Amino acid sequence: MIGRLRGTLVSKQPPWLLLEVGGVGYELEAPMSTIYDLPGLGQEVVLLTHYAVKEDSAALYGFLQESERALFRNLQKVSGIGAKIALAVLSGVSTDHFARLVQAGDVVALTKIPGIGKKTAERIVVELRDRVDGLTVSLPGVSGQPAGAPLDPAGEATVALQQLGYKPAEVTRMVQKVVVEGDSAETIIRKALRAALGG
Known part of the structure; x- marks a missing residue:
């Protein structure tokens, strides 16, 4: 069981992260709450992990907070x-x-x-109801899927919101409503989600 990884952050394409640990690259999925708080590429990071094995696949998930x-x-x-x-x-x-x-x-x-x-x-x-006591504060966000080619911030936000489960037409409206020139993909996602969830 892999419970924790310390390594260098190599790539960050929400919801995917690539963490190099001792010459091995670990691909992890992470919620946007974790991705928002990650250091820059090339920096060291410690992630708590959850390793899931199914009949036909294995996946590793990463989190900054317990x-x-x-x-x-x-x-x-x-x-x-x-x-x-x-x-x-x-x-x-x-x-x-x-x-x-x-x-x-x-x-x-x-x-x-x-x-x-x-x-x-x-x-x-x-x-x-009885299990949520003691949860501490983390940042809100949204999860997405990496694209094959680099996208502009609005494009990255669109892909991420669709991966979360919003319909394409709905995502287009959400992004257009909040996007401001110069916003990063993470900022657009955060603002679109807050607007959609009434936060």
């Missing part, structure tokens, strides 16, 4: 939630905000996160 990893693992214990939705949750709201939503039983707010319908939100409230 609260993020704990929530990622707890979410997947809820019926109908896999790694993709768990990353979307972590990318969509901070861990402390998520904990407040669950404790308040705010099903409507939870359904604003892509991939979570009313029944899943209700299951989350019932199954996680």
